[in-house]
Amino acid sequence: MRSLLFALAVPFAFLGACGGPETSQANNAQANISEDSRVADNAVASNLQLRLSMGDAAKVMHARHEGMEAIGKATKAINRELKGSSPDLGVVRSSAAQMASLARASSGWFPAGTGPEVGKTGAKPDIWSPQNKADFAAKLRNFQGAAQAFNAAAKGGDAGAINARFADLGGTCKACHDKYRMDMHH
């Protein structure tokens, strides 16, 4: 990261030097250049930090979007099996395992600065408001717990337990989405 900053700062430092007043005398020209380059250096550094953090935010938001979509797809696949007359336990198990690992990953999906102020997202800004932070974290934990419990039930073969844990899991999705997701049409 540091070397990248430096590598990007070097050309800007040269630009700063070139932009220096040509009429300045030789003996303080050197001082001018170094001062200019320092200013440029700082500007680039703060800009890059801004830009890199924007990039990081976009990356997180993308991962979040893809992850949520994958969770939705897994839910739909499971739904189709469980409601059918002859559920394919293999599909249920692999989807449950996928969902459990996505649920674990979801801990990293909601850092501050990844709300609608940064880019297109269905996440409401309420998620990061001081009064909701704890509630949101609790709801996310509920979801993660329910995903693990469902995965455990799916590994067993008890249809009653699988259905019950799947309903619990859906409840944790809804609890959070009703409160913290915007009504989006995409």
Add this chain to the structure above:
Amino acid sequence: MKKPVWDLPIRLVHWLLAALILFSWWSVRTHHTDWHIWSGCAILALLIFRLLWGFAGSSTARFATFVRGPRGVADYFRGRWTGVGHNPLGALSVIALLGAVAIQVGLGLVAEDEDGLYTGPLYRLVSIDTSDRARDLHENWFKVILALIALHVVAILYYRLRGRGLLGPMITGKAVLDPGTEPMQPGKWWAALICLAVAIGITRWVIAGAPPFGS
């Protein structure tokens, strides 16, 4: 002297449909998706009943008496239409509204919500992608229904301004008729019961996933 224009089943279907469309909109906006789906199923039953009543009902309920071709509509514009019930232009609005609501119900039957938590009763008849696409269409199609409802209300206001109240007859079932026009010929009460029973039966079969196709 007011004469019968709309029978009770027509008026009930009309107002229940209006109420259920309002309820469907409200329930889905407030995340009561389960209620939304039940409301859609009730609308399905209403539509089936209305379709059957359009063949077996009172004279003004029957499609054969009020659905007219372009010539009928043109005659109506020239003031050459007399009769009771839907005029040839209004008939187009009726068919458009019922058709648009039927399409909306059809899309809802195979749709599933974004999270896969709620599904229309026939979602297993189609693939996940089709279900998701049906949901998107279902959301957008509501705009078509809203536009038709707006047109419907504007038309009623327009007739009102021209001195013809349409709201009262849809509530009481009676209106003052132009001299020389025949009043509504009522349908049979037992025919209405049969239509209702068939509508409920088909709807229950759909709710069950349309066995044996949906299992």
